[in-house]
Amino acid sequence: xxxxxxxxxxxxxxxxxxxxxxxxxxxxxxxxxxxxxxxxxxxxxxxxxxxxxxxxxxxxxxxxxxxxxxxxxxxxxxxxxxxxxxxxxxxxxxxxxxxxxxxxxxxxxxxxxxxxxxxxxxxxxxxxxxxxxxxxxxxxxxxxxxxxxxxxxxxxxxxxxxxxxxxxxxxxxxxxxxxxxxxxxxxxxxxxxxxxxxxxxxxxxxxxxxxxxxxxxxxxxxxxxxxxxxxxxxxxxxxxxxxxxxxxxxxxxxxxxxxxxxxxxxxxxxxxxxxxxxx
Numbered sequence: 194x195x196x197x198x199x200x201x202x203x204x205x206x207x208x209x210x211x212x213x214x215x216x217x218x219x220x221x222x223x224x225x226x227x228x229x230x231x232x233x234x235x236x237x238x239x240x241x242x243x244x245x246x247x248x249x250x251x252x253x254x255x256x257x258x259x260x261x262x263x264x265x266x267x268x269x270x271x272x273x274x275x276x277x278x279x280x281x282x283x284x285x286x287x288x289x290x291x292x293x294x295x296x297x298x299x300x301x302x303x304x305x306x307x308x309x310x311x312x313x314x315x316x317x318x319x320x321x322x323x324x325x326x327x328x329x330x331x332x333x334x335x336x337x338x339x340x341x342x343x344x345x346x347x348x349x350x351x352x353x354x355x356x357x358x359x360x361x362x363x364x365x366x367x368x369x370x371x372x373x374x375x376x377x378x379x380x381x382x383x384x385x386x387x388x389x390x391x392x393x394x395x396x397x398x399x400x401x402x403x404x405x406x407x408x409x410x411x412x413x414x415x416x417x418x419x420x421x422x423x424x425x426x427x428x429x430x431x432x433x434x435x436x437x438x439x440x441x442x443x444x445x446x447x448x449x450x451x452x453x454x455x456x457x458x459x460x461x462x463x464x465x466x467x468x469x470x471x472x
Contacts, residue, residue: 241329241465242375242398250377250392252384255403256428256467261458263425264467266304266402267292267435267443268378270337271311272348278438279314288315289437291444293322299451302327304464305435306378306400309335309365316369323371329463330369331376332397335362340391344383355391363395376400376464382432400464402432408440417446422453428467429459 244251256264271287278284288311296303305322307330312319322328334340335358338350350358359377367373377397379388384399392399404424408417421431433447434440454461 240373240375244396246394246396249389250397250399252399254401255430257470258428261427262460262462262467263429264304264464265431265461266306267433268333269305269307269311270436271308271314272337284438287436287438288318289435289444292435292447295447301461302463304329304331306331306333308333308337309362312365319369323369329372329374330366331374332359332362333378334358334380337380339383340379340388341383341385344381347380352387356394359392359395402430404429404431406433408434408443410439411442414442414445417442418449421450
């Protein structure tokens, strides 16, 4: 209807909001119910390096040669005698934090082969390693005892203890999270048929390496740099150590090694990336 002045009177709140004389807006439809999410757990992907349990572990020395990438690996050794040297104060540290500083600053991927005893002695350092998505964690036995006779001067592990020794290390490493793998490295790279048989129940891939840096007990950085850059090629797996007291020059050698790799057009990647196409 009209007022005495001929102006339409808006009779409802809806028409006031929409404008006098305009139709009321169509109400919005109610929100759709949330999509149902399956309660079934997603199957965990197998860890890199995992093979069928019972299979004799494959042995890898290097990755494919067709791409200009390499894997930098660092062993974290610990033996009962090394632990005793730490506790007595004879040795200051078997954890070279300068290596981690360099890798983090330059955002370089790396794979760490860790003994169970080292993880237990340096949980904070392993947490730091695990926190970086560029890093991977692999198994280097529990107490760095040899799985084969006459492996340098290493204590020999009894054959009956080998499976349990490696399994124990996986159990120690797992709670740290990060990029866990089923790669395994023997101390001294020493192994034989009996050692491989002992590992078969665990479903691992054995990783040796085609570039051994020689950093343990080196007396200068230059020989380490030469040992790596003289041998490295596409697909190489480089073996170094993070155990500061018996590999004191690895951090000093690392920057020249990284620069030398870059000059050769070789890019460091995680071990799992290097070996992704290896059957």
